Amino acid sequence: MKNLIQILVVLSLLLIITTDVLADLPPAFEGRKLYVSHCQLCHAVDGKGDGPLAKAMQVEADDLTNIVRSESDNTLIKIITGKGRHASTHRISPSMPKWEDVFSEHQIKAVVAYLRFLSSSKHDLIGDPEIGLPLYQKYCSICHGAEGDGKGVMTELLRIKPIDHTNPHKTDKLDNKELASSILNGRGKFMPAFRGVLTQSEVDGLVSYIRLLYQIWGQLEDGGLVILMRPPVDSDSLLRDPSCKSKDNLSEKGKMKAVSIGEQFKSRGVPIGSVLASTDCLAKEIAKTAFGKVESVEFLSSIKTLPEQQADSYTTQLERRIGSYSGKGNLVLVTHELNINAISFQTLEEGYFLVLNPMGKNEFEEIGIYRLDN
Numbered sequence: 001m002k003n004l005i006q007i008l009v010v011l012s013l014l015l016i017i018t019t020d021v022l023a024d025l026p027p028a029f030e031g032r033k034l035y036v037s038h039c040q041l042c043h044a045v046d047g048k049g050d051g052p053l054a055k056a057m058q059v060e061a062d063d064l065t066n067i068v069r070s071e072s073d074n075t076l077i078k079i080i081t082g083k084g085r086h087a088s089t090h091r092i093s094p095s096m097p098k099w100e101d102v103f104s105e106h107q108i109k110a111v112v113a114y115l116r117f118l119s120s121s122k123h124d125l126i127g128d129p130e131i132g133l134p135l136y137q138k139y140c141s142i143c144h145g146a147e148g149d150g151k152g153v154m155t156e157l158l159r160i161k162p163i164d165h166t167n168p169h170k171t172d173k174l175d176n177k178e179l180a181s182s183i184l185n186g187r188g189k190f191m192p193a194f195r196g197v198l199t200q201s202e203v204d205g206l207v208s209y210i211r212l213l214y215q216i217w218g219q220l221e222d223g224g225l226v227i228l229m230r231p232p233v234d235s236d237s238l239l240r241d242p243s244c245k246s247k248d249n250l251s252e253k254g255k256m257k258a259v260s261i262g263e264q265f266k267s268r269g270v271p272i273g274s275v276l277a278s279t280d281c282l283a284k285e286i287a288k289t290a291f292g293k294v295e296s297v298e299f300l301s302s303i304k305t306l307p308e309q310q311a312d313s314y315t316t317q318l319e320r321r322i323g324s325y326s327g328k329g330n331l332v333l334v335t336h337e338l339n340i341n342a343i344s345f346q347t348l349e350e351g352y353f354l355v356l357n358p359m360g361k362n363e364f365e366e367i368g369i370y371r372l373d374n
């Protein structure tokens with residue numbers, strides 16, 4: 001009996017540890033749970049808006065998959081919470097509940113991540129991702145990583161590169177059948193076959209779970225958008241010579257940081273058009289090393305210490321450059337916190353970037369804020 005209790009204690013401790021590890025669920029996965037329980041009744045399974053409750057109430061719950069594409073994350077959060085619905089382009093009827101007191105900030109962001117998934121994924125969820133989650137942790141994370149980014153412990157040991165499941169550019173081109181077949185039959189030398197280990201519905205659950213691992217970087221893969229970034233704050237450790245006179249001025253740490261930024265865009269198949277940066281040394285060097293090219297322009301330099309009139313002029317030039325952009329790749333602008341603040345009311349923390357859609361002249365809309373891995 002004592003033994004049994006000991007075993008139970010150990011087991012429940014293990015359970016606590018494992019649930020703790022899983023506390024950070026993939027955002028779209030967590031968002032789907034909330035969507036299913038709170039939104040689906042009106043907005044329907046696919047987000048198209050003709051759910052049973054909406055029909056019964058005789059209201060038209062909007063087609064979210066369409067709306068989400070033209071609203072920024074921030075606006076969506078305001079609409080969903082009800083804290084600032086005027087931020088949307090049209091009035092929103094009171095039949096759409098205000099979720100402010102129901103969800104935490106974290107949960108609202110997760111819901112938004114799922115809405116983005118709904119609006120951009122090319123594939124339906126055929127299996128139950130709730131079945132997929134524990135199986136993924138059990139059988140796949142050792143190679144594919146707990147977060148699905150392809151960095152599990154085995155990758156170093158075996159020197160293998162499993163596919164990064166968080167990268168839509170990698171996984172979107174495989175349809176559900178192809179993903180399922182790779183899991184059942186294996187792939188290459190190191191992706192094991194799970195036929196006989198997993199049932200068909202378990203495999204389908206894994207496929208859906210993999211779909212929800214996507215971290216969607218807006219429509220950046222299609223090009224034509226504007227990426228606004230700021231240089232890292234820690235210039236002392238990233239630059240070799242703070243006076244910035246020498247060429248090739250990034251420290252090893254700075255170089256690594258810049259290369260990683262460039263790689264993240266490249267590995268997601270994000271086409272880069274022109275790259276413009278502030279005249280600030282770190283901004284320029286980081287942009288050049290990350291993207292292999294940079295043109296430094298005056299109006300991207302920090303407006304922090306400028307007289308008001310000149311600051312306004314920089315802001316106007318920035319708005320015009322964004323609004324009138326019409327290139328094929330995405331335009332990258334590396335500028336400073338206050339400059340970004342002045343055109344978007346967004347506070348962009350380091351390691352994040354803002355994506356804008358040019359609409360002609362000095363007009364543009366915000367697509368969203370995305371995070372870079374460090």
Ligand code: HEC
Binds near residue numbers: 041091095
């Ligand atoms: C009781 C039914 C109902 C529920 C439940 C509901 N909605 Fe809505 N929602 C509506 C209706 C009706 C509209 C359309 C309002 C309008 O166009 O005026 C709407 C509109 C929206 C819009 C779009 C606003 C726009 O720009 O047109 C978003 C985003 C949205 N809902 C998100 C959600 C989310 C997320 C949930 C779950 C957390 C949810 N809704 C739950 C009824 C509902």
Ligand code: HEC
Binds near residue numbers: 135140154182187189
């Ligand atoms: C021993 C390491 C290992 C384990 C365990 C593992 N994988 Fe993989 N996986 C790989 C490698 C390596 C690749 C890349 C294979 C290639 O393309 O050569 C891969 C590729 C894949 C692909 C892409 C296949 C394609 O068609 O391009 C999928 C999907 C996948 N794995 C899913 C899973 C799932 C789900 C599990 C758990 C049930 C899992 N893997 C377990 C190593 C692993």
